[in-house]
Amino acid sequence: MDEFESLYWDLAQVAGWALTREPDAVRTSADRSNENALFEVRAAHLARWGEVNALLWIESGWTVPARVAAVEIIAGGVADEVTMIPSLSDERYAARLRQLQAEGKIRLRQDDTFPINDYLRALFQTGRLTAYHHRTVYAGAHAIPPTGWAFLEIVGGDHERFAVRRIGEHGERGQAIGDVKVPGGQVLAVFPAVGEPRTEAAKQQVQQKKTLPYVVAVALGRLYGAERPTVDREEMRHAVTAEIHRKTTVSMKTLDRAIKLIWPSA
DSSP, X not given: OOGGGOSEEEHHHHHHHHHHOOHHHHHHTTOTTOTTHHHHHHHHTHHHHHHXXXXXXXXXXXXXXXXXXXXXXXXXXXXXXXXXXXXXXXXXXHXXXXXXXXXXXXXXXXXOOOOHHHHHHHHHHHTSSOOEEESSSSSXXXXXXXXXXXXEEEEEETTEEEEEEETTOOSOGGGSBOOOEEEHHHHHHHSOOTTOOOSHHHHHHHHHHHHHHHXXXXXXXXXXXXXXXXXXXXXHHHHHHHHXXXXXXXXXXXXXXXXXXHOTTO
């Protein structure tokens, strides 16, 4: 099965798509045993990475902070040493570095890397994205409510698998909330592919086209469970239309796509 077409994505897949808008990034990130998945995604899509990084700042409405990632010490007109430093919180120190840069003695390298972990958490807090997890190996999936994210954080990155854990808790990955999934349709609606039409009407049309089969698939799961029932497709179509409170009947094309999502082997 194509992982890009999966009903739910894990956090690594969500981050991979958000940072590249490339379907292959979702497929690469699907391997849960690969701790370096995001690094491999970055390496494979380096040209797109910078473009989307700038796009994320615009989409989020967040302001790029004045963060210095490194100081290059210049000798004889050539930067021969790079010193990594933390973000500047002392304004006097920052002013001194700016003075040295103006004198041509150092070069400040700015860090404009988009904080994808923080942004995903903000999206969960506002309800634009919904995360589901299994509380126990026997329990079904439960949605983490937006209010729950006041006590949770997202960890992970280039060389660490993404996970959710309670703020302030550190140590073994076993302490994290595991198996967190996000509806792929929601992710595609929040992070549209680069180059898609940007008018409001066009965006709504694209989002509805992408999201509706996933909504229908979830409704089919609620109505009929994990196994496809021996129910007439027309009856199924009307039942799912009522289940999602849709004014117009779900089309057969949408129903068939949803059936493939929820019951791929049917």
